[in-house]
Amino acid sequence: MAVSVYQINKGINQSIEFKGLKAQYIWYLGGGVVLLMIVFAVLYIIGIPSLICIGFIGISGTILVLKIYKMSNTYGEHGMMKAIARKQLPKFIKVNSRRVFMI
Numbered sequence: 001m002a003v004s005v006y007q008i009n010k011g012i013n014q015s016i017e018f019k020g021l022k023a024q025y026i027w028y029l030g031g032g033v034v035l036l037m038i039v040f041a042v043l044y045i046i047g048i049p050s051l052i053c054i055g056f057i058g059i060s061g062t063i064l065v066l067k068i069y070k071m072s073n074t075y076g077e078h079g080m081m082k083a084i085a086r087k088q089l090p091k092f093i094k095v096n097s098r099r100v101f102m103i
Helices: 024-046 050-075 079-087
Strands: none
Touching: 024 050, 050 079
């Protein structure tokens, strides 16, 4: 058996990176995998054949990994939070009176 050694930290004060995933995207992928396991268990308990469950979870897992890697490469460590914050800014501010500026 080959021993696998993974380097996690790239340096002091650098964000965590694992196999190309940066910072919070590692947690997103972990949460997605846990959610897929729960969905598999629910589908299996309902009585859906196991091959169909495995096929569905396999396709869903592949899509999940591809989407999270795409987000990690697109936004980087803090970019997604900045994009969400930018969407919450108002497009314009409407003032009905000048009283705000007179004080």
